[in-house]
Amino acid sequence: MSQARWWQRGIFYQVYPRSFQDTNGDGIGDLDGIRARLDYLVTLGVDAVWISPIFPSPMADFGYDVADYCGIDPIFGDLEAFDRLVADAHARGLKIVLDFVPNHTSDQHPWFVESRASRHNPRRDWYIWRDPAPDGGPPNNWMSNFGGPGWTLDPASGQYYYHAFLREQPDLNWRNPAVRAAMHDVLRFWMARGVDGFRVDVIWHLMKDADFRDNPPNPEYEPGDPDIRRFIQSHSTDQPDVHPIIAELRGVIDEYEDRVLIGEIYLPIDRLVAYYGANLDGAHLPFNFQLIHASWSAPRLAELIAEYDAALPEGGWPNWVLGNHDQPRIASRIGCRRTRVAAMLLLTLRGTPTMYYGDEIGMENVPIATEDAHDPWEKNEPGLGVGRDPERTPMPWDASPAAGFTTGRPWLPLAADSARRNVAAQMEDPASLLGLYRALIALRRAHPVLHAGTYRKIAALGDVLVFLRESEQECVLVALNLAETAQDDIPLPPGTLGRVLLSTARDREERVEGHLALRPDEGVIVALDARI
Incomplete structure (x- = not known):
């Protein structure tokens, strides 16, 4: 445990920069806003700040359509502002992780402008171009993740280009060595400026089937589902030859000391773990989103924890995520009362946790009417409930009219309860x-067994999950009541003796001997006197 890397010991905190802190009154968060809130992040206790895209962009997909990989969009600041942020973060012991979006660019990126200019342009093969099908339609049945076909016809050249997302986001051709070399240089550019690592957007999309075969129909598709569910993406994503590509990215990361590569991957566990690489030469942390999609029951949680732990390659380091900018907030998924137990689960499992801004104060989804939507997916497929604006709303810092986020009009509406549910109010209330x-993070830091010790399930019956975290130095028991009813007599293994270190209610320190009682939606961490 003493030799663990910073990304193994630490806690990641995702900032959606548009919504964290605005400093110039335009209603959109910026880099100086993040810098202004670094002391808050230090007080919270996190170790690394992952910043969603800040590169120059037409903002068709709010920064995930990159027009220049080596700049800063004026909405957020400039390179000097970025350098100040990195310097101030490092001075406080915080790491900076950038979102890297290598699967696609903006259609306004100079590379695509050249590629589109003619079939004979030297950069034509930097993107994925195909002739029409015999009937003149798209080359195959691949769909866009944001609705409609994944192919758009370029009338001037008579060919289609592929885009896994918006038509304004053409996919790069990662089979082209020149593309790979250019993107490697992007990584080097930012690491030379002090960036400590990257979260790689849709890393499992980078390689496509070389023969461009149709995807098979999805037997589970139902009318009213998003278009992307019409077919199983077996040929447009997760290709075996993506792993050498990721190994190349990892090789570039390893040119610099102590950097981290994180991969965004929405795949079942057995396929997710392949992204560690055959020789652990892939992503250091292939994001594990199992908690986001799991049903909130003790047996199911215990099952997925065991399945993930068993699937990890030898030496692979686990990680856990409760929420992000693409998924409904945890408080909206399971209810506000349960967020306390969810926090204890996240911060006591073996591995690296990632937090999403605002989850620490219980932010919920903010209702956004379809006609007021900013998210392009919601605009393309209205009425299906796919919009991601509700989980991207501004951070409420205090009870002022704009919640301390801006002096102008926020780009998305504030939560109706922001005058009550905000950082300032909760900072004054230990409960x-x-x-x-803050207490969980401090306890995790004080007891390394909570991030690096082994995991052993003790019980997962009904609504109660009990597990042990063990090392040579200490043994800690975690008991979580996932129900809204009390559990008055939870039997523990014979010989269980210990002391409550922390309760989700912040009001218990009693001795534990053989059994345990938990209130509704309560969790406790118990330091045991000896192994059991």
Whole structure:
């Protein structure tokens, strides 16, 4: 444990920059806003700040359509502002991780402008171009993740280009060595500026089937589902030859000391773990989103924890995520009362946790009417409930009219309860959810067994999950009541003796002997006197 890398010991905190802190009154968060809130992040106790895309962009997909990989969009600041942020973060012991979007660019990126100019342009093969099908339609049945076909016809050249997302986001051709070399240089550019690592967007999309075969129909598709569910993406994503590509990215990362490569991957566990690489030469942390999609029951949680732990390659380091900018907030998924137990689960499992801004104060999805939507997916497939604006709303810092986020009009509406549910109010209340997060993080730092010790399930019956975290130095028991009813007599293994270190209610320190009682939606961490 003493030799663990910073990304193994630490906690990642995702900032959606448009919504974190605005400093110039335009209603959109910026880099100086993140810098202004670094002391808050230090007080919270996190170790690394992952920043969603800040590169120059037409903002068709709010920064995930990159027009220049080596710049900063003026909405957020400039390179000097970025350098100040990195310097101030490092001075506080915080790491900076950037979102890297290598699967596709903006259609306004100079590379694509050249590629589109003619079939004979030297950069034509930097993107994925195909002749029409015999009937003149798209080359195959691949769909866009944001609705409609994944192919758009370029009338001037008579060919289609592929885009896994918006038509404004053409996919790069990662089979082209020149593309790979250019993107490797992008990584080097930012690491030379002090960036500590990258979260790689849709890393499992980078390689496509070389023969461009149709995807098979999805037997589970139902009318009213998003278009992307019409077919199983067996040929347009997760190709075996993506792993050498990721190994090349990892090789570039390893040119610099102590950097981290994180991969965004929405795949079942057995396929997810392949992204560690055959020789652990892939992503250091292939994001594990199992908690986001799991049903909130003790047997199911225990099952997925065991399945993930068993599937990890030898030497592969686990990680856990409760929420992000693409998924409904945890408080909206399971209810506000349960967020305290969810926090304890996240911060006591073996591995590296990632937090999403605002989850530490219990932010919920903010309802956004379809006609007010900013998210392009919601605009393309209205009425299906696919919009991601609700989980991207501004951080409420205090009870002022704009919640301390801006002096102008926020780009997305604030939560209706922001005058009550905000950082300032919870910072003054040790019993608040924010107070619990701070206590959990401090306890995790004080007891390395909570991030690096082994995991052993003790019980997962009904609504109660009990597990042990063990090392040579200490043994800690975690008991979580996932129900809204009390559990008055939870039997523990014979010889269980210990002391409550922390309760989600922040009001228990009693001795534990053989059994345990938990209130509704309560969790406790118990330091045991000896192994059991």
